[in-house]
Amino acid sequence: MPEAPPPPGQPTRASAPADPAFGTLVARALAERARSTTDGARRAALDELTPQSICLLAAGLFGPAERRELSASLIRLPWALGRVSALVRAARAHRAHPLAVRLLAAARSGSFDPWGIAADALREAQVTVPGGEDDGSLARAARLLSEGRRREACEVLAPFADSAAEGSLLLAVHRAAASQDAEVALAHLLxxxxxxVDAAPDEPG
Known part of the structure; x- marks a missing residue:
């Protein structure tokens, strides 16, 4: 016997609205899974290559023999290969990404200060602040980073980082500010x- 239709106005089983809390939980689980995958790929890459060598390779500063040796590693390390490719493309884009520009400039100068790089990129980026307009906090965070006051900079950036997209400049700078290790901070900036290719600085790419 067929099931009687529901009273008017009552949603059917198929059209019942999804639980927003469940949707949020699923989104967080997927994001955490993606982040875990990225973390594992990054750790594997940094077991063999330093963030500095990735920047130097993208800047074309290795000789032929070194490039061949590093290229063999890149084939096995998708995270490192992706970062080299992203650096080259973002620096050559119509709107060059400030992090790419600063990281390659550091490679050419031989001076890798991740927190200085983060501060300069933050000043230069035309960042769209998640959830509203910037009230000057980003400029303050850049100044604090330049002064070596990383914990304070991290606190200033935290509200923006909470709603920033994975892979965004804001989130990368916040993670770099929170890191006490220069190589880990550089990896976050990468x-x-x-x-x-044409991603703007305020876009996750």
């Missing part, structure tokens, strides 16, 4: 360089 993840803030978008994969898209």
């Amino acid at each position: 993840e803030g360089v978008p994969d898209g």
Whole structure:
């Protein structure tokens, strides 16, 4: 016997609205899974290559023999290969990404100060602040980073980073500010360089 239709106005089983809390939980789980995958790929890459060598390779500063040796490693390390490619493309884009520009400039100068790079990129970026307009906090964070006051900079950036997209400049700078290790901080900055050729600084890529 067929099931009687529901009373008017009552949603059917198929059309019942999804639980927003469940949707949020699923989104967080997927984001965490993606982040875990990225973390594992980054750790594997940094077991063999330093963030500095990735920047130097993207800047074309290795000789032929070194490039061949590093290229063999890149084939096995998708995270590192992706970062080299992203650096080159983002620096050559119509709107060059400030993190890419600063990281390659550091490679050419031989001076890798991740927090100084983050501060300069933050000043130069035309960042769209998630959830509203910037009230001067980003300029303050850049100044604090330049002064070596990373914990304070991290606190200033935290509200923006909470709603920033994975792979965005804001999130990368916040993670770099929170890191006490220069190489880890550089790796976070590398993840803030978008994969898209024409991505703007305020886009996740």
